Amino acid sequence: NAGVTQTPKFQVLKTGQSMTLQCAQDMNHNSMYWYRQDPGMGLRLIYYSASEGTTDKGEVPNGYNVSRLNKREFSLRLESAAPSQTSVYFCASVGRIYEQYFGPGTRLTVT
């Protein structure tokens, strides 16, 4: 079992560029999440998908879109990147007792 995988591991974008962060899980979990983690701010929820076919906004959704492609995959898209989106992005899936399994993260820098 690979658990939760994320690509890419690192990315540098210029302001205004777009990109998609990919996430996949092989644990047959229904729910998947996207967080961002900034120094001094902790983990903040961007979007989540409680089940295949549904997505909902979290605490900080502005500037992002998501797609739950199938049960395994949940992608996060930045349409027009801004320096304020420089962060570490984590994807997670939710287990049977509501525990969350996190991916290794994507470190994004927007210049």
Next chain:
Amino acid sequence: SQKIEQNSEALNIQEGKTATLTCNYTNYSPAYLQWYRQDPGRGPVFLLLIRENEKEKRKERLKVTFDTTLKQSLFHITASQPADSATYLCALSRGNSGYSTLTFGKGTMLLVSP
């Protein structure tokens, strides 16, 4: 507004001692509380979950308590080892029953010296 507080200062202890980390919250009535470990450059790893009707949970050298009256959880690591050095995050369920999203605290760094 809802708030989770973890000690922002690092906790330094000696190997073999018990580490105790605190998570306080306000304006929540969580159905459950979770603790995670995060190493530098890696994603958080789930450690323990405790429900609102449970006072204490143990797993190997780890113990979590949950006091819904004080609105506080304590996380203990007994016989601590240098390998326990990491940042520990507490997380509360936003809802008061069943499945819900989590709100994470900012974490406390634990440093265990040999």
